[in-house]
Amino acid sequence: MSLLSTTNLSVTRGGIPVLERLTFTLSAGEVLVLRGPNGSGKTTLLRTLAGLQTPSQGQVHVDPDHIAYAAHADGLKSTLTVSENLKFWAGVYGQTDIQPALAAFDLTRLTGRAAGNLSAGQKRRLGLARLLVTGRPLWILDEPTVSLDASSVALFAAAVQQHLATGGAMIVATHIDLGFEAQVLDVTPHRAKLASQSGDFATGFDSDEDGAFL
């Protein structure tokens, strides 16, 4: 079953064309890894797939209610504890059980700690644990492993495997090898002409929602 597909998709950032002519399909149980150099447009593409910005051309075919989007920022409420943060997000998605998410990301010993007092890697684990309380099948993730040590990357990989085994799918921008079978989309050949000619090209300025989590 296709969870997301694009047809001839082009995306812009700050009004500047970034990527063009992207056509791909992602089905249940699959992973799509976006590759490309810094500034090539991976985040812009993910934001467009997640519905945070509209395509300049082409279409994204997806049910918005299937999407859980996690951007660079963890989007945590710093004064709430680990379990309060997760309960909050679970409530947003009509879920109640946060224990599997706490266990999956080794957060059980930290449940009473304010999120603001976590280390960078612990914050990232909590940010990723939120995925498990959404109940949503399509994870769209931007550099999910930043700040994670090797054992935390392994926890994340295990959570992804479990997600895939239960009909989920993931689109992820990452510079590391997560160790599982995936389709790879190198965005480099799709860079817009204006963009690839001018190197680090965008001059406009968009408001950013990088803590956003749908």
Ligand SMILES: Nc1ncnc2c1ncn2[C@@H]1O[C@H](COP(=O)(O)OP(=O)(O)OP(=O)(O)O)[C@@H](O)[C@H]1O
């Ligand atoms: N808020 C913004 N407003 C305008 N242009 C932006 C904004 N954020 C990024 N850009 C520009 O858009 C282009 C694509 O950036 P994008 O963040 O999508 O690349 P990326 O492939 O995700 O990069 P990285 O690997 O460094 O995360 C870059 O030239 C960048 O400078």
